[in-house]
Amino acid sequence: MLSVENLTVGYGKAPVLNDVDLNVARGEILAVCGPNGAGKSTLLRALSGQLKPHQRSRIEFNGTSIVGKNPAYIVNQGIALCPEGRQVFPRMTTEDNLRIGAYTRTDRSAVDADIEDYLAQWPVIERRRDSSAGLLSGGEQQILVIGRALMSNPTLLLLDEPSLGLAPVLVDRVYEGLKKITQERELSVLLVEQNVVKAMELADRIAVLSHGTKSFEADVASVTSDEVGSHYFEHVGGE
């Protein structure tokens, strides 16, 4: 469904990611881990169209190339990004934040139902539904942005550290929820996560990004978290 080849992307002259290849199949969850500054968020920004990759990069989604397209187009294709660091719209209410997530959808009543559904599922934000999102606590905001990304009914969900700032209970519940949705909706997920153990509980496959290249990839069933961890600093001094 998503296939990425030779993804090379950066901010200035020097690329942050070098020739990264990735594939995500329908209904599959791919976890991407890696140390700070490895380029995980950069990867997601490139996939969502916020960054324009280098020419030789290929990104295909459901058979069509989405390289160089703008984010709005990509969202319309069914890819939603939940960005890192709780980017809520602070002056909009909780509910409106969810609703704007469904911007690309035209089925109003279904959107309303989905919003109610999500709020019912998450009492932490339900009780603040009419409050400005900027006033929520860190964890509440995090729950909100995950929901916002889900509202567009994506076929591929890009999650950047969804467990950031969540209490352990909630982390578990978020992961449970994700598992459920992926099964129900045949949703594919590209999950960037620091918590390898957690990631492995959910994911089908896991990849490690280190210093801008993919240093490891395997089925979760075939590896342990320590093995994954050992690939974190493979390239140190290599460049």
Place this chain on the structure above:
Amino acid sequence: MSQLTTDTSQQSKFRGLANRVPGAVAVIRRFSSALPALFILIGAAAPFLIDSPFRLQVLTLAFLNAAVVTALTISLGYGGLLNLSQGTYYGLGAYTTAILVTEHEWSFFTAVIAAAVFAGFGGYVLALASLRVRDDYFVLVSLGFTFAIAQLMANLPSITRGREGFFGIPKLSLFGLSFNDPIQAYFLCLGLFAFVYAITRRLAHGFLGRSLLVVNHDDVAARSMGMPPFKLRATSMVISSGLAGICGGFLVGTIQFISPNDFGFDASFTMTLYAIIGGLTSLAGVASTAFIFTLLLEEFRSLGSYTVGLVGLAVIIAVFIRGGVVADVVRKLLPSSRNRNRR
């Protein structure tokens, strides 16, 4: 794209270069700080190379304008106070000087000091507003201040001699140099520019500038670090306006006539525009913008009524060059250096 925009500021480009060529950094740093000095040196030679009183007068005013606008960088660029009143402080300084030397027979030197104090006080008054209002709301307060003071200058004839202007200013001199001699007046204004530039630079690059940047960008962060924003903001206003007051004094010396009309909205607005075009926090950029635009304006003036449009064009070109739009377009047009990573 606020999160993603990469190094657009001058500073970081410079750093980017420096990162790659570590040796270059020192050279560039030294060079760039020597640049204004070089400029002033060339300026000092100018009167001996130019024999047209007109050109000399234009240069004199260009240095004077550059000085006022440079002073503005502290409050506008570093302090982030959208100050549309620099022309007013210029005017307060000018009127204070004019009144003191003409009616109370003060020496020019003491009058200018009084002008700085008075204008600086005006700056403090406006800074008080920053306690309550921010951003665009502050712009409106500042705008109101500008309009109101200009109107008061016009309507208090017993003090300011009214809207027709302050006439009868005696011939002035400072440190033995007379404003009445075009060359000496030129040197006085050049000296003033050097003085203002040096002070501003020292403050901007030191503790004050750095703290102001923090306050400007994030009030909350500054407070969490132990700095009450108001004190800093007020200081920045007082410095900008005090220096503008001094410049106002020199204006009185140079053209020996002032009128309220010269210190209204247009004047303040132009100064703010120059400061923005110059890059707000780039002293050399701001000073040279004010300088070059003063010269340009005089050149365009002979083109009669198209001045305004040509100035507009020049402004857009300057903004696009400084904003990196031109560079990006060029990059796009030149296939050899295609770089698709930047947006």
Place this chain on the structure above:
Amino acid sequence: MLHISNITKSFGGVHALKDVSFSVGDREIVGVIGPNGSGKSTLINVVSGFYRPDGGDVTLDDVSLVAMAPAAIRRQGIGRTFQNLRLVEKMSVLDNTIAGYYLAQTGTRSLLWTWLSELLFLPSARKRKQEAKRVAREALSRVGLSEKSEMLAANLSYADQKRLELARVLTLPPRILILDEPTAGMSVEEADELIRTIVDLVKTSDNSMSLLLIEHRLDLVLDVSDRAVVMDGGAVINDDVPAVIAHDPEVRRIYVGGE
């Protein structure tokens, strides 16, 4: 030394803090845990002076802080970081850090004098500048950002930005250091290392220094804290040594969940 007593705070209908009391002793490390929205950040916003409490008092060495401005509180010796980043994005990493030092340090002397000495090229200004650089570099190396000191803060990855916030407050070590989720976005190993560094600093600093740590990595918090405070729904529901907290079934239920 830091006493928080009977603090209440509500926003409209939301009772974010209800009668919160506890204290932090010299060189003590106190962990604050609790579910999302339990009022942890609100509490430190009250302590650091950004929110005025509806009731109750905060004292540091018997000086009441509740009526003070945040800047004054920082100068009293309470330094904090933010859960949502507050960096000057257009300044370099080093400059951000130096600013932290300047701002905090100048409180101790007159602003005017600082500027004057700088304007007049007095040796003291020069010395202070060098000192600031040195201190900033040291703080950066402590959090592991030395190599990125010339980058713009905006261009750092998320975890590095968190580190920078920490470095900024460490330039002039406060007496009470309050950290709100300092390790967010870090891998387990990185978080471990960072927290150990901070703990080291607290335990070895020359002046007495205490740490109030808000963190969702339960094992880590319990591991380094001398005491842990558990909050829920704006109230302190438990305040004890980590060993006890770790086995408190209530804490398991509301916070850890599962299993």
Place this chain on the structure above:
Amino acid sequence: MDYFLQQLVNGTGVGAQYALWCVGYGMVYQVLGQLHFAHGDTLVFAAFVGFTLIVLGMPFWIAMTLATVLAGLLAISVERVVYRPLISRNLVFMAFVAAMAAGFMLRAIVQFFWGVQPRNFDEGILPTGSWDVFGVRVGYLPMLNLVVAVAIVIAFEQFLRRSKHGQAIVAISEDRSTAELMGIQINRIIALIYGFSGVIGMIGLILYITNFRTLTIGLGFAITLKAFIAAIIGGIGSIRAALLGGILLGITESMVSAYMSSILLDATVFGLLIVFLLLMPNGLMGQKTQLKL
């Protein structure tokens, strides 16, 4: 009492005029947070084109309709050519300056083609009479201004409320890059707003022309300035605020010259506005931004 009422009516008339300009300008400002300082000049430029069409024999209303379309297009192009490259680089102030400069250039073009003479329109485009309400003279045209302004504000608010654009606009004004991630075509929506601002502003200018029948080059900047002041007084946050800000400004000006001094009009009006702002730092209807850390 009659005097007071008459002056109140006068002030409302002036204010309604400001309001119409401000609604267009304010829309850009309120929803995008951008100071659109080429606003007045684009309008005046379009109106001069309309004037020429009339001179060439076109009926007034057709010419003015074309001018209105032109104003919308001009506003969109100013956004496209001047604002976008700069704002996408986060250079908000630079964009503001460039817009000013674009205004200068439009002004120079007007001066080049039409000279500095004010242009006058014939009388009788709309009836200019007035009602006599208990001895107070209420002009038709000022009231028409008011009605049109209110109608536009209501229509636009409804449009925003009912369509998804309303939410999208708020999202854009808060955080562009995240808004884009929601699938919002930000460029299209921004163009829409600018287009609307041009069209609505032009409607205001047409009403001005029918009332005062003259068109001067200097009018452009005056429009921008009044609109700016009114927008700030109203407070950022809603278009309704712009309307109120405009009317309040008109009434204040009128009351000051009616009861205080007309010589110190600006000083007094601004003095009052400053006091007002100090008491209400977010304007009349601006939202107080709450601090959450």
Place this chain on the structure above:
Amino acid sequence: GDSKTADKAGDEVRILVSVPLSGDSAESGQDMLNGAKLAARYLNENGGVKEGPRKGQKFTVEGADDQLDTQAASTIASRFASDDKYYGLTGYLTSGQAQAAGVVLDKHGLGLVSSYSGASFLTDEADNIVLALAPVEAIPVAMIHYAATDLGAKTAGAISGDFSFLDSYHEGLNSGAKDSGVKIQSQETYAAGTSDFSTLLTRINRENPDVIMSGAFQSDAGKIVAQARKAGMNQPVIDYLGEGWGDSFFEAAGSAATKGDLYASDSGGVITEATSDSIAAWAGKAFEAEYGKSMPSAAAYTFESVLTFAAAIEAGASDRTDFLEYVPKISGEGFFGPIEFNDDLTPVSRPLFVSKFTGTTPQEKEVKAKYLMRSDGSVERQ
């Protein structure tokens, strides 16, 4: 280096006109420039300089945009000073610019002719500024005298623009009112760019004065009249600055121009009064033919200023450094009659006409009274 020889100055008489060509006052500035150009055409058609070493030289006029700004005026003046291809400097819509230019020229021993600004300090403080205009104070004195004697007004309301000469104008208005026994009930001012005068007019109307004195430029005056009539104020309006501008005024006033009596007071009345062989008659016709509007007073005064330079050259000031010296010795025919100056560089007298409109074009008017304004500000009815 300012010393020059006559031949270096070229073979034509170049005159620089410093006026606002952009901004709110651009229209007035353009009119002034046009007046000067017309004067050059007039002189050239009559053979250029008639006597002296420059005999036969033609006149050229060049405009410079001073934007009503002091700094700009002073650089224009120093451009003039440093370039001796220019013989004369004139223009100036407001006194500030003239004064600033005078200061610059003083350093070079040069002088200028201020054609349309005449604050008293120009004569008091500067000894190198020639005034083409009688003191501004004199004009309202004449206006109000006419209102009192011919219209029998006992009370008056005044409205005028917030122009730089407002103080002088008000001074004249008040002293004239005192002398003529008229009570000024209200003195309103408006800022440039105002188009809705309803508030000010309502305020004036509250006192219901016998006559309205308007001191508003061009189309502003037209709008004031139109709005006043609409508000039911049918008093006579005596206008200063409005009519002179002619067509703008009428276009703006529209049908209101015929409701109630309109009086104009200006020097442009010379044209109406003029015998067909006079300069004024020629200029009035030529101006209309060339610029499509009746000749405003401001244009008349720059016209006169250029003639003054010509007359000075013919009187012997072939070098521009001698100009000031020859001004009091000038004799010649000018726009307003013979050109004559006092020793303090002020005109001996200037005429002021009060005319009543009889139709809806600038030409349809009847001169009702003629006054002579002296340089000391006194006024004398003819």
